[in-house]
Amino acid sequence: MAKSKTTLLVIDGERQNTLHVLSGTQKDSDYKCNWAKLFEESKENVEVIQCGWDDIIHVSCDPFRSEKPNPSVEISLSTLPAREAKKRFNKPSIRVVPNFILVRNEVRIPAKDCRNMLLGLMYSGVPSVNSLTSIYLSCDRPVVHAELVRIKREVDRECTSGLGSQTPECQHFPLIDQVYFSCEHGMMYGYQFPAVAKVGFAHAGAGKMVVKDHVMMEDFQSVLKMTNGQYCTVEPFIDGDEKFDLRIQKIGNDVRVFTRVSISGNWKTNVGSALFGELFLPECSVSGNDASNDVYCHYGNTVDEFLTEVLPKVTAKSFHRYCDWIKLASRMFGGLDICTMDVVCCKDVNGVRKEYILEVNDTSSGLAPFCEEEDNRKIRDLVLGKMKTHKLI
Numbered sequence: 578m579a580k581s582k583t584t585l586l587v588i589d590g591e592r593q594n595t596l597h598v599l600s601g602t603q604k605d606s607d608y609k610c611n612w613a614k615l616f617e618e619s620k621e622n623v624e625v626i627q628c629g630w631d632d633i634i635h636v637s638c639d640p641f642r643s644e645k646p647n648p649s650v651e652i653s654l655s656t657l658p659a660r661e662a663k664k665r666f667n668k669p670s671i672r673v674v675p676n677f678i679l680v681r682n683e684v685r686i687p688a689k690d691c692r693n694m695l696l697g698l699m700y701s702g703v704p705s706v707n708s709l710t711s712i713y714l715s716c717d718r719p720v721v722h723a724e725l726v727r728i729k730r731e732v733d734r735e736c737t738s739g740l741g742s743q744t745p746e747c748q749h750f751p752l753i754d755q756v757y758f759s760c761e762h763g764m765m766y767g768y769q770f771p772a773v774a775k776v777g778f779a780h781a782g783a784g785k786m787v788v789k790d791h792v793m794m795e796d797f798q799s800v801l802k803m804t805n806g807q808y809c810t811v812e813p814f815i816d817g818d819e820k821f822d823l824r825i826q827k828i829g830n831d832v833r834v835f836t837r838v839s840i841s842g843n844w845k846t847n848v849g850s851a852l853f854g855e856l857f858l859p860e861c862s863v864s865g866n867d868a869s870n871d872v873y874c875h876y877g878n879t880v881d882e883f884l885t886e887v888l889p890k891v892t893a894k895s896f897h898r899y900c901d902w903i904k905l906a907s908r909m910f911g912g913l914d915i916c917t918m919d920v921v922c923c924k925d926v927n928g929v930r931k932e933y934i935l936e937v938n939d940t941s942s943g944l945a946p947f948c949e950e951e952d953n954r955k956i957r958d959l960v961l962g963k964m965k966t967h968k969l970i
């Protein structure tokens with residue numbers, strides 16, 4: 578008898594931005610990443626069901642009904658792309674009992690909180706990428722930052738005691754100074770102005786503003802009062818010459834380093850237009866001969882020749898440090914299979930380049946458009962590897 582298929586539920590509802598030419602409205606377009614097609618390429622016996630958090634009607638689970646994890650996930654068909662819906666013609670919804678889950682979308686966005694669905698999946702114990710517990714914990718920025726503080730303390734302690742001097746990880750972990758406030762009361766911010774206030778859990782540039790001085794901070798407090806109990810964090814606004822953002826990405830053991838420079842003038846490089854480039858180590862550095870601090874990384878051919886002049890020069894030595902930071906951060910919450918780290922860099926008043934780690938994003942991290950396909954395949958292979966470990970394929 579043929580072995581039954583393993584069901585993989587992929588939570589990735591992102592669509593292609595196809596506009597209906599005549600009506601100007603959004604078409605019932607395909608998913609941006611067709612995971613069923615990607616897994617078909619692997620020739621493994623895996624059935625892929627793809628949907629967004631929004632498409633899930635309910636999750637129920639009785640862990641004692643079977644020895645294996647058995648969440649019953651009911652998915653609405655009305656919002657799934659036409660092709661997917663046609664396959665299950667005439668059914669308003671389908672019931673799925675996934676053996677494994679891949680999550681690629683935020684569980685909690687300002688417009689919708691789907692943590693009740695996530696809790697059901699966690700209850701069942703179904704394995705996933707990233708781990709469901711880490712996804713739950715990553716729903717609040719301060720929880721992630723608390724882990725970064727813990728890692729920084731550990732690195733600092735190892736470095737001062739000399740314990741870590743043998744390892745490349747014994748580098749300064751330059752986490753930004755940040756203060757947490759549960760609400761508008763008692764907001765005593767003691768670091769420098771201008772500052773950046775970040776309200777609540779929001780990502781993608783939302784809920785953040787630059788606060789010029791104490792007077793503006795009072796205004797900000799009065800607005801925070803109207804947010805119905807949202808927490809906020811405040812940190813110095815990092816600015817200076819040769820400013821750029823780094824995005825360090827880790828998928829399994831694969832690390833990539835990208836740079837982002839704003840061209841639209843927005844202080845947030847993830848809002849408006851930005852130049853995006855990938856950094857590559859010079860050959861000699863890949864083979865381990867990178868002792869010199871003058872060996873510069875080069876940019877991938879995804880960046881136009883002339884743009885490389887605007888983009889900052891990064892040494893191979895720095896590149897290795899960036900890789901160490903993300904490796905350290907990826908150990909939080911028992912391990913993050915997929916994660917990205919945002920870092921802002923610029924020169925200080927003495928002309929010395931400084932880096933400040935801003936945040937770590939988890940499993941729903943967006944990918945760089947020019948290597949999206951390649952990285953989605955890396956995610957697929959990571960998932961297949963985990964499924965094998967769990968003896969699901």
Ligand SMILES: Nc1ncnc2c1ncn2[C@@H]1O[C@H](COP(=O)(O)OP(=O)(O)O)[C@@H](O)[C@H]1O
Nearest residue numbers: 773780781782783813814815845846919935936
């Ligand atoms: N303290 C800061 N100083 C300078 N720029 C900042 C600061 N905090 C955020 N930014 C800019 O805003 C962008 C978004 O902030 P971030 O903390 O990464 O939140 P998110 O990406 O979740 O919206 C960053 O990539 C960076 O360009």
Ligand SMILES: [Mg+2]
Nearest residue numbers: 781847919936
């Ligand atoms: Mg960010």
